[in-house]
Amino acid sequence: MTVDLSGARPPVLVDTTLRDGSHAHQHQYTVEEVRTVAELLDQAGVYAIEVSHGDGLGGSSLQYGFSRTDEMELIRTVRETVRRARVAALLLPGIGTRKELKEAVEAGIQIVRIATQCTEADISEQHFTMAKEMGLEVVGFLMMSHMRSPDFLAEQALLMESYGADVVYIVDSAGAMLPQDAYDRVKALKAVLKQAKVGFHAHNNLGLAIGNTLAALAAGADWIDGALRGYGAGAGNAPTELLAAVLDKIGLNPGLDLFKLLDGAKYVMGPILHFQPYPDRDSIAIGYAGVYSTFLLHAKRIGKEVGVDPLEILLELGRRQAVAGQEDWILRVALELKQSKAQAL
Amino acid sequence: MEKVKVAILGSGNIGTDLMYKLLKDPGHMELAALVGIDPNSEGLARARSLGVEVSYEGIAYILARPEIRIVFDATSAKAHVRHAKLLRDAGRIAIDLTPAARGPYVVPPVNLKAHLDKDNVNLITCGGQATIPLVYAVHRVAPVLYAEMVSTVASRSAGPGTRQNIDEFTFTTARGLEAIGGAKRGKAIIILNPAEPPIVMTNTVRVIPEDEDFDLEAVVHSVRSMEAEVQAYVPGYRLKSDPVLERLPTPWGERSVVSMLLEVEGAGDFLPKYAGNLDIMTASARRVGEAFAQHLLGKGQNEVVV
Numbered sequence A: 001m002t003v004d005l006s007g008a009r010p011p012v013l014v015d016t017t018l019r020d021g022s023h024a025h026q027h028q029y030t031v032e033e034v035r036t037v038a039e040l041l042d043q044a045g046v047y048a049i050e051v052s053h054g055d056g057l058g059g060s061s062l063q064y065g066f067s068r069t070d071e072m073e074l075i076r077t078v079r080e081t082v083r084r085a086r087v088a089a090l091l092l093p094g095i096g097t098r099k100e101l102k103e104a105v106e107a108g109i110q111i112v113r114i115a116t117q118c119t120e121a122d123i124s125e126q127h128f129t130m131a132k133e134m135g136l137e138v139v140g141f142l143m144m145s146h147m148r149s150p151d152f153l154a155e156q157a158l159l160m161e162s163y164g165a166d167v168v169y170i171v172d173s174a175g176a177m178l179p180q181d182a183y184d185r186v187k188a189l190k191a192v193l194k195q196a197k198v199g200f201h202a203h204n205n206l207g208l209a210i211g212n213t214l215a216a217l218a219a220g221a222d223w224i225d226g227a228l229r230g231y232g233a234g235a236g237n238a239p240t241e242l243l244a245a246v247l248d249k250i251g252l253n254p255g256l257d258l259f260k261l262l263d264g265a266k267y268v269m270g271p272i273l274h275f276q277p278y279p280d281r282d283s284i285a286i287g288y289a290g291v292y293s294t295f296l297l298h299a300k301r302i303g304k305e306v307g308v309d310p311l312e313i314l315l316e317l318g319r320r321q322a323v324a325g326q327e328d329w330i331l332r333v334a335l336e337l338k339q340s341k342a343q344a345l
Numbered sequence B: 001m002e003k004v005k006v007a008i009l010g011s012g013n014i015g016t017d018l019m020y021k022l023l024k025d026p027g028h029m030e031l032a033a034l035v036g037i038d039p040n041s042e043g044l045a046r047a048r049s050l051g052v053e054v055s056y057e058g059i060a061y062i063l064a065r066p067e068i069r070i071v072f073d074a075t076s077a078k079a080h081v082r083h084a085k086l087l088r089d090a091g092r093i094a095i096d097l098t099p100a101a102r103g104p105y106v107v108p109p110v111n112l113k114a115h116l117d118k119d120n121v122n123l124i125t126c127g128g129q130a131t132i133p134l135v136y137a138v139h140r141v142a143p144v145l146y147a148e149m150v151s152t153v154a155s156r157s158a159g160p161g162t163r164q165n166i167d168e169f170t171f172t173t174a175r176g177l178e179a180i181g182g183a184k185r186g187k188a189i190i191i192l193n194p195a196e197p198p199i200v201m202t203n204t205v206r207v208i209p210e211d212e213d214f215d216l217e218a219v220v221h222s223v224r225s226m227e228a229e230v231q232a233y234v235p236g237y238r239l240k241s242d243p244v245l246e247r248l249p250t251p252w253g254e255r256s257v258v259s260m261l262l263e264v265e266g267a268g269d270f271l272p273k274y275a276g277n278l279d280i281m282t283a284s285a286r287r288v289g290e291a292f293a294q295h296l297l298g299k300g301q302n303e304v305v306v
Helices: A020-024 A031-044 A071-081 A098-107 A125-133 A150-163 A179-192 A209-218 A240-249 A258-269 A281-289 A295-306 A310-319 A328-344 B013-024 B042-049 B059-063 B077-089 B108-115 B126-139 B160-164 B166-179 B216-231 B276-296
Strands: A012-018 A048-051 A086-091 A111-117 A137-143 A167-171 A197-201 A223-226 B004-009 B029-035 B068-073 B093-096 B120-122 B144-154 B185-193 B201-209 B237-239 B244-250 B253-264
Touching (some): A012 A240, A031 A240, A031 A258, A071 A098, A086 A137, A111 A125, A150 A179, A179 A209, A197 A209, A209 A223, A223 A240, A281 A295, A281 A310, A295 A328, A310 A328, A328 B144, A328 B253, B013 B029, B029 B042, B029 B059, B029 B068, B093 B276, B108 B276, B126 B144, B126 B166, B144 B166, B166 B185, B201 B276, B216 B253
Parallel strands (some): A012 A223, A048 A086, A086 A111, A167 A197, B144 B185
Antiparallel strands (some): B201 B253, B237 B253, B244 B253
């Protein structure tokens, strides 16, 4: 890999502070917080603002945490606030359904990002079909893409393209990729997709969110994701304000107002944050073990309740090849680890 | 022993596994035929090798044979909509393993005998068969405000029917948690896990009782006895531990949540053992078929013993 960005074009930037950040915020966003953030992002020139429960439409549950505010109300709030930016939501088939998708369209989304485990693209056909029929811009998300080879992912991306995807993302849900991994995966998709664009979504568990995003751009990625202050699951995402600075320096700024973002990240987002995500002990373990970033806060809570080190829980979940959305395995594994310890004594 | 002739419609994985179960433990049923639509199907070849009569004429074969009284439909929701009407007009009993749900939902340990007078019953979904008994077990001692189930199944055990209709799984299962489990509100989540070797079906059931002062001991006792009831027909059905109590934030304030961690390992009759999700469907179907067979042989609703 050479990080040669001479052929790269300014990417489409989607900000996911109000969706991936919902994990860090434990799904407690208020209408007021969402309005303030959306206003800032809209003025700063992002292409789209993603807003929904962190686990996508219909994610409000005991499994993932209940939303404080109905996500449809949050979507309506963003739609009413923006002047330029498009409004997006995430949907994970198996969690959310076409029913919530329809409600979200009525609430104002123009883009839906349909996410499956990177091996299971064929569960999303009915959702792509409906989204296209409803006139949405439709994006496919291959979650936990570090778990499969570039060639395998290319096959799955082709399936999504055949269902109507306008863009297919390599999603590093576990923040487990190294720059070469991101590069090779994006490259493989670019090589096979006929019309669909290619995107990259980073997590910072190994401190590589920006680096991997640059590698993805070098491989030809057309769309990238950021979140203010990197506010997202695990150690968070690529910080939008930091992406703006980096892209601007290499001449790939897609029209973002860097200083507005820098001010907004500090003065608007700063007071909203529950905490500043960064690669702490447990987040690094997530990236290292290759488990879903959203397990972080659940593992910390359950580890404390059951009396097991969250790090051990996360490593074991990696060994078991847990996938996106399997938060319920955390308690299962914690109880088993506790039991095996008791037996060892 | 007097027996009732039954047939299986659908020669895919589910139909084939059910055939093995009916041959192993026929009870008051006699498997008259395995019926498909593809002469080259692997399921029909297996049936032939086991000495079971086969046909690739689909529903027409069954309609031409009035001696077949009970039909297990393991085709697809779309096909069953058509079959349901034809079977009803022909006076046959349909046990529907598809998500078509033309007849009432049946979960054997909860309401097996409630619908023996009907001509079509539906088995909801695999996740429903696994988790509704546990929700009901809580509900009968501590009425349930909210029930949520998460089923994780091996990718290899999810066929094209499930994959193309995943929303139907969540809708139907959630409705089952309410209608049969007793929850005021139900939510269902399904996850496909591609790990190799494949994982055994796991289910997590979480319920919020309406009344905070429920009797946890009674809940544990009720849930454990339900586990034993299901084990009678799905030996690989087991809770990892007693129900776990957690305090969690909910739309109804901080509440006590009862979490039940369930594994369902299949019997391995035909399908691999990890496919507990498919095994519980065919095992439930066999049990429902047996109850109908006894009823047709003259046993009253309360005399049926399965």
